Amino acid sequence: MLYQLRHTGPETCHIQEKGYSSQLTIQDQRHIxxxxxxMWSxxxxxxxxxDTFSPLEDVDIKLGFGTGRHLGCNQKFDGTGREFAHAWFLGDVHFDDDEHFTAPNTGSGxxxxxxxxxxxxxxxxxPHIYRTGSIMQPSYLPQESGFEINWMDRKAIQHLYGGCKGQFSTxxxxxRKERTQYGEVVIRFNTYFMRDGWYWLYENRVFLYLYYFLHCRITSEDINTIK
Structure with a gap:
């Protein structure tokens, strides 16, 4: 699979695809x-x-899957394990198709x-960022139920390209309260940001942790008072 990226201005790029991996459906690959x-935008x-029309010579960045000697690259993949992919600044991204790539939140692979x-x-x-929680840390961590580009990654990319432009409209x-499969009532707290037909969702996990911590502490104090 080749995804091609073409710069049309200082802030706009076009992605084109040609060929696919053997690991996932075409629809899943395009979506992922x-x-x-x-996530970076x-x-x-x-x-x-x-962009599904531009010729290869008109694009800056190509993404593709291969095994061993692949896609004319002088860097050979090592099969299953160790190196999952490699990339170059404003260049190509190659994924090792010998790896067991999966869609998000599948719990394996x-x-x-x-x-x-x-x-x-x-x-x-x-570059690599040697800090826990950064998506740019060199070591791959097992799948999580969800992940995001954290403050270190945001600071690094905005240092190169600047911050986001424009204001959110809403x-x-x-x-809200929700009941788990075990019958427990939990609090969910999300923040939505909306602009130009797009929306961004932020899950406030710290708030939830503090809520439960305080809730449990108050409950414990109440019990001690009763005793």
Whole structure:
């Protein structure tokens, strides 16, 4: 599979695809790669648009899957394990198709989304960041139920390209109670940001942790008082 990226201006790029991996359906691959680019566009002024028409010579960045000697690359893949992918600044991204790439939140395999976000970071000019929680740390961590580009990654990409432009048209919090499969009532707290037909969702996990911590502490104090 080849995804091709063409710069049409300082803040706009076009993605084109040609060929696919053997690991996932075509629909899943297109969705995952598009989501990986979107995660970077959400924290920077960069915009990415899928382009299925431009010839290879008109694009700056190509993404593809291969095994062993692949895609004319002088760097050979090592089969299953160790290196999952490699990329170059404003160059190509290659994924090792011998790896067991999977869609997000499947609970097994290697998350194509996490690897793609990491490698696209290199394409955009980011080095490895040796800090826990960064998507740019050199070691791959097992799949999580969800992940995001954290403050270190945002600071690094905005240092290169600047911050996001424009204001959100609407911002609101949605706080609600939900019942788990075990019958427990939990609090969900999300913040929504809306602009030009797009929306961004932020899950306020710290708030939830503090809520439960305080709730449990108060309950414990009440019990001690009763005793």
């Amino acid at each position: 790669i598009s989501l990986a680019f979107r 959400e924290v920077s002024p960069l915009e990415f648009v899928e 290697i998350s194509l989304l996490k690897v793609a976000v990491h490698e696209i970071g290199h394409v955009l000019g980011l 911002v609101f919090d949605w706080i």
